[in-house]
Amino acid sequence: xxxxxxxxxxxxxxxxxxxxxxxxxxxxxxxxxxxxxxxxxxxxxxxxxxxxxxxxxxxxxxxxxxxxxxxxxxxxxxxxxxxxxxxxxxxxxxxxxxxxxxxxxxxxxxxxxxxxxxxxxxxxxxxxxxxxxxxxxxxxxxxxxxxxxxxxxxxxxxxxxxxxxxxxxxxxxxxxxxxxxxxxxxxxxxxxxxxxxxxxxxxxxxxxxxxxxxxxxxxxxxxxxxxxxxxxxxxxxxxxxxxxxxxxxxxxxxxxxxxxxxxxxxxxxxxxxxxxxxxxxxxxxxxxxxxxxxxxxxxxxxxxxxxxxxxxxxxxxxxxxxxxxxxxxxxxxxxxxxxxxxxxxxxxxxxxxxxxxxxxxxxxxxxxxxxxxxxxxxxxxxxxxxxxxxxxxxxxxxxxxxxxxxxxxxxxxxxxxxxxxxxxxxxxxxxxxxxxxxxxxxxxxxxxxxxxxxxxxxxxxxxxxxxxxxxxxxxxxxxxxxxxxxxxxxxxxxxxxxxxxxxxxxxxxxxxxxxxxxxxxxxxxxxxxxxxxxxxxxxxxxxxxxxxxxxxxxxxxxxxxxxxxxxxxxxxxxxxxxxxxxxxxxxxxxxxxxxxxxxxxxxxxxxxxxxxxxxxxxxxxxxx
Amino acid sequence: xxxxxxxxxxxxxxxxxxxxxxxxxxxxxxxxxxxxxxxxxxxxxxxxxxxxxxxxxxxxxxxxxxxxxxxxxxxxxxxxxxxxxxxxxxxxxxx
Numbered sequence: 001x002x003x004x005x006x007x008x009x010x011x012x013x014x015x016x017x018x019x020x021x022x023x024x025x026x027x028x029x030x031x032x033x034x035x036x037x038x039x040x041x042x043x044x045x046x047x048x049x050x051x052x053x054x055x056x057x058x059x060x061x062x063x064x065x066x067x068x069x070x071x072x073x074x075x076x077x078x079x080x081x082x083x084x085x086x087x088x089x090x091x092x093x094x095x096x097x098x099x100x101x102x103x104x105x106x107x108x109x110x111x112x113x114x115x116x117x118x119x120x121x122x123x124x125x126x127x128x129x130x131x132x133x134x135x136x137x138x139x140x141x142x143x144x145x146x147x148x149x150x151x152x153x154x155x156x157x158x159x160x161x162x163x164x165x166x167x168x169x170x171x172x173x174x175x176x177x178x179x180x181x182x183x184x185x186x187x188x189x190x191x192x193x194x195x196x197x198x199x200x201x202x203x204x205x206x207x208x209x210x211x212x213x214x215x216x217x218x219x220x221x222x223x224x225x226x227x228x229x230x231x232x233x234x235x236x237x238x239x240x241x242x243x244x245x246x247x248x249x250x251x252x253x254x255x256x257x258x259x260x261x262x263x264x265x266x267x268x269x270x271x272x273x274x275x276x277x278x279x280x281x282x283x284x285x286x287x288x289x290x291x292x293x294x295x296x297x298x299x300x301x302x303x304x305x306x307x308x309x310x311x312x313x314x315x316x317x318x319x320x321x322x323x324x325x326x327x328x329x330x331x332x333x334x335x336x337x338x339x340x341x342x343x344x345x346x347x348x349x350x351x352x353x354x355x356x357x358x359x360x361x362x363x364x365x366x367x368x369x370x371x372x373x374x375x376x377x378x379x380x381x382x383x384x385x386x387x388x389x390x391x392x393x394x395x396x397x398x399x400x401x402x403x404x405x406x407x408x409x410x411x412x413x414x415x416x417x418x419x420x421x422x423x424x425x426x427x428x429x430x431x432x433x434x435x436x437x438x439x440x441x442x443x444x445x446x447x448x449x450x451x452x453x454x455x456x457x458x459x460x461x462x463x464x465x466x467x468x469x470x471x472x473x474x475x476x477x478x479x480x481x482x483x484x485x486x487x488x489x490x491x492x493x494x495x496x497x498x499x500x501x502x503x504x505x506x507x508x509x510x511x512x513x514x515x516x517x518x519x520x521x522x523x524x525x526x527x528x529x530x531x532x533x534x535x536x537x538x539x540x541x542x543x544x545x546x547x548x549x550x551x552x553x554x555x556x557x558x559x560x561x562x563x564x565x566x567x568x569x570x571x572x573x574x575x576x577x578x579x580x581x582x583x584x585x586x587x588x589x590x591x592x593x594x595x596x597x598x599x600x601x602x603x604x605x606x607x608x609x610x611x612x613x614x615x616x617x618x619x620x621x622x623x624x
Numbered sequence: 625x626x627x628x629x630x631x632x633x634x635x636x637x638x639x640x641x642x643x644x645x646x647x648x649x650x651x652x653x654x655x656x657x658x659x660x661x662x663x664x665x666x667x668x669x670x671x672x673x674x675x676x677x678x679x680x681x682x683x684x685x686x687x688x689x690x691x692x693x694x695x696x697x698x699x700x701x702x703x704x705x706x707x708x709x710x711x712x713x714x715x716x717x718x719x
Contacts, residue, residue, distance in 0.1 A: 064675040069668075101704055103677050187667065190674040198679075207703070215705075216687065223688040223698060319707045323692040332696075434664055434712050436672060439698055439705040 005046070005056045006171055007088055011080060011112060012096035013104050014062035015312075015440040017124040021096055021154035022059040023452040025163075030456055034588075036086060040075050041353060051168045058090065064104055066111055067184060070356035080115055081180065092170060093119040094163075099129035099136065099151070100441065102205065106197035109145060111185060116178030119147055120170060122163060126151040128443070133208030141204040155446035215441040219316070228320050235313075236339065239304045243297050243343050243374070250296035258289025275484070283477030286535075288470055294344055295458060297374055301343040302457045303450065305336060305351070310445035315437050322435050328416040329423030331360040332435050338364065338415070341371035345582045347457070349589055357433035363422050365589060366599055369582050370415040370575065372408045378531035379573050380407055386554035387566040403570075410574050414606065476528045480536070494540055499524045513572070513608060514565040514615035523578065530578045564618035571614040575607035641684060641699065642714035648686045650718040652678060661711035669715055676708075677701045678716055 012018040022030075026045025035042045043059040060079060061072035068074035075084065082089035095112055097105035109121055123129075123136065142149045150166045153159030185193070221227055262281040269277045308314050314336060322332030330338075333355045341348030348368045355361040384400050391399050479502070485493040494500060503521030510520050518540040526533030538553045541560070557566070577583060577600045587596040638653055642660070655673055657666035664672065678684075678701055687705065688698040696709045 067671070067675075069672075103702060103704060104675070107675075187670050187674060190671060191679055194674060194677070194679045219688060219698070219705075225689065225691040225694075229691060315707065319688075319690065319696060319698065322696050322707075322709070323690045327692075434662055434669070434672070434709065435696055436676060436706065436708045436712060438676070439707050441705075 005054045006092070007058065007090045008055055008167070009058045009060055009079065009090035009093050010096055011060050011076065011093055011108075012062060013064050013098075013108055015101075015438055016062070016096045016098040016105060017154050018062060018096045019059065019453075020310075020446065020449045021094075021122065021124055021152060021160065022057060023449045024154045024160050025057055028452055028455055030452070032456055032460055035075055035084075040072050042075075047164075049164050049168045049171075051172075053168060053171055055167070058087075063108070065108060065185065065190070066115075066182065072353075072356065080112065080117070081182065082117075089117070091118065092167070092175075093117055094122050095119060096122045096124050098440075099123040099126045100132060100134060102201055103194075103197060104438075106145075106200060107190070107193045109147070110193045110196055111182070113145070113147070114180070114182040116180050116182075118170070118175040118177065120166065121145065121147050121149045123149060123151045124154050125443075127153045127156065127159075135206045137204040141200065144200045144204065155449060215312075218442055219439070222313070222316055223319060228316075232317060232320055235308070239301070239339075242300050242304065247296035247300050251293050254293045254295070255289065258285055258293070261285055262289070275481075278481055279474075279477065282481070283474050284470075288466070292462070294374065295461065297343045298347060298461050299454055299458055301340055301347065302454050305340065306450045306453045307445050310443065310450060312440045312442045315439050318435075318437060319439065328419045329363060330416075330419050331355055331357065331364070331433060332437075334360065334364040338368060338371055341368040341373060344373050344375070345369045345371065345579065346585050347461070349582070349585050352589070359426075360433050362590065362595060363419050365586055365595065366422060366602075367415040367418050369577065369579065369586075369599065369603065370411050370418065372411040372574070373530070373579075375530040375579065376407075376573055378534050380404060380570065382534050382537075382554055383557070383566050383570050386558045387561075387563055407570060407574060410571075414575065418602070418606075476525050476532075480525055492540060494521065494536075512615070513611035514562070514568040514619075515572075516561075516565070519565075519569060523576075526578050527580050529581070530573065533578070562619075564615050567618050568611040568615035572607050572611045575603055575610055577603035577607075637719050638717050639719070640714045641686075641697075641716035641718050642710040642712070644686055644713075644718065646686050646689045646694070646697075648684075648718075650684055652680055652682045652684055653717045653719050654680055655715055656717055657715035660714035662709075662715070664712075666715075669712060673712070673715060676706050677704055678706075684716070684718055 010018050010022055022043065022045065025047050027047075029047070030043060030045040033042045033044075034040065040061060044056060045059075046054065046056045048054050058079070060076040063073040063076045066073075066077045066080060068077040078084040079087050079090070080093065093112065095105070095109050097109070112119060121142075123138075129136070138149050138151070148166065148170065150163050152163050222231055262285040265280045265285065266277060269280075271277070305314075308317070317335055318332035321335040325332060325335060334352070336354070337348045337351040339348075340351050345368045348371065349365050352361050352364045352368070355364060384403050388400050388403050393399050393402065476499075478498075480494050480497050480499040482497055485496040499521050500517075502524055503517045506520040506523075507515070507517040515523075518537065521540050522533045522536035525536040534553065537557070541553065541556050561569075583596050583600060586599055587593055590596070639650075641648075641650075644650070655670050655678065657664075657669040657673070660666075660669065662669050682702050683700075685700040686697050687700050690696045694710075696707055697713060698705055698707045699713070
């Protein structure tokens with residue numbers, strides 16, 4: 001036995017609790033990356049067995065067969081077959097099965113056996129199976145399959161002890177891999193394998209006389225044609241409330257904290273270090289701070305997504321929304337990514353990985369940035385409070401709230417329209433992808449597994465804030481700071497910078513939509529993150545100050561802009577591709593610059609046309 | 625697509641799962657993916673259905689229907705529940 005880490009791979013059908021098992025084996029020692037050249041998530045982790053063997057675990061994408069009908073499934077197939085470049089073939093495959101639902105997994109097990117590699121079958125969720133009165137003759141099953149079998153309860157403490165012990169026993173002996181007999185299964189092969197799996201199940205599994213009806217009873221309400229949609233709406237409402245209100249205190253704490261830290265650096269450093277001081281305060285700290293401030297929202301949105309996913313609700317949401325979204329050319333599974341995009345398009349675009357059809361996935365990625373993300377809120381709030389009176393219309397509705405709602409509605413409507421147009425022009429010749437999805441039984445979500453999932457996502461977000469987004473922020477700081485203002489110059493230093501030059505150069509282009517050069521300058525740092533434009537407007541109108549700054553900016557803007565300009569800027573923000581990080585994520589997720597450029601250009605064109613119409617219409621109506 | 629799915633029925637008692645109502649209980653007789661409204665090739669559709677457990681002899685029951693045009697449907701196939709559109713369910717011949 002070598003001292004090198006042993007490689008374990010988890011294989012299994014979707015919904016077998018594979019990820020819970022992975023979480024409970026590795027805890028927080030997980031690494032999430034991408035497989036080289038593709039946008040499939042590679043989840044790996046490590047643990048040490050009771051006998052001190054160091055083991056690395058790879059959580060392979062879930063699959064019903066080794067046929068490889070999506071990029072995710074191809075990864076699983078190629079790694080299992082040892083064909084994947086740069087990925088060593090696993091020493092031991094753990095095939096994870098849901099003990100309450102063996103049909104589909106057992107067929108996969110029979111297929112995996114043909115590969116000839118050392119393998120063990122893990123019957124997960126054995127506690128639920130026992131509670132329901134399902135009995136499984138493990139010895140007989142092991143005999144029939146010719147495989148060692150171990151039971152586990154991934155979500156309970158100590159639930160994987162037996163698995164660890166058996167892994168040690170298994171690894172203590174040497175195992176020879178047999179030659180692979182695997183060939184792509186034909187329909188006849190699949191049917192034969194399913195028959196064999198059903199025969200084994202009939203021989204070793206005793207089902208309870210009274211089947212579990214809880215899932216069915218919940219579903220009769222949750223999937224009800226009317227009540228189902230009402231419940232979905234309520235869940236979404238609570239989720240939005242959570243994202244926007246619960247996160248608020250934490251976000252304020254973070255932004256105040258970063259502001260204080262920047263101020264501290266400002267005060268501590270001698271003024272003669274002006275440039276370094278400015279870099280640290282305005283480039284580094286406020287740059288990173290303006291991204292990290294979204295961490296509370298990201299945590300809350302992923303908390304909801306993972307809870308609903310674990311509970312088994314996500315597949316139901318896709319079921320309820322499939323036909324409704326289908327009208328706009330979207331797949332039912334696009335629902336969750338688009339929903340996440342209301343917090344931030346970045347996790348939304350990352351979440352499109354659940355869509356296995358490439359065209360459906362691209363459409364979803366294209367329109368995700370049109371969903372009103374939380375970074376637009378500071379900009380909307382600023383302009384609305386400065387220009388829209390807080391009067392009550394129709395008796396009960398606050399006009400400011402109504403305008404805000406209108407901006408959200410405009411985002412959603414335009415996203416659906418773009419999707420319908422994309423479907424019509426880009427893939428007119430392709431019929432819609434099928435919708436075929438297992439609706440798993442409801443399960444109580446386990447907090448530990450959820451916590452690990454949220455932690456992993458938060459870590460990924462912070463890592464990105466620390467790399468891509470940070471470098472973007474530094475570039476934008478550079479543009480806004482150089483060249484420095486000449487001695488004795490009047491007005492804020494940014495007026496002499498590259499950003500101002502670009503702003504002045506852009507002004508003729510932006511004049512038809514009612515923007516002055518100050519707005520053009522503010523839009524440049526606004527590329528780093530939309531809400532940075534607020535601070536940038538403060539800078540170009542030379543407003544200093546901490547918390548009260550936003551109010552002060554609003555008052556200045558109300559004097560300097562016409563209502564037509566303000567409305568035009570609001571409309572601009574609905575559509576404009578004002579987020580470098582989103583574009584960077586699109587580039588990464590689609591594996592090239594093409595779709596990033598497409599997104600940038602179509603959003604820019606949409607923004608320009610819409611702002612142009614708004615500005616001119618508002619002027620024609622005499623809104624000054 | 626080519627023709628009405630019903631024309632290929634060779635037995636009057638056989639119906640296509642895609643036409644069945646909520647509450648329907650039956651048994652799968654065979655798969656026939658040649659004439660459905662699905663975008664998948666017949667072979668691919670049949671393969672996916674088999675992978676999801678739609679095999680001859682399995683007991684099927686339509687548990688739930690979607691809001692718009694009663695689509696998609698949630699089908700109990702033996703002891704698992706699969707959601708699919710009626711256009712794909714057309715390939716499943718039941719009695």
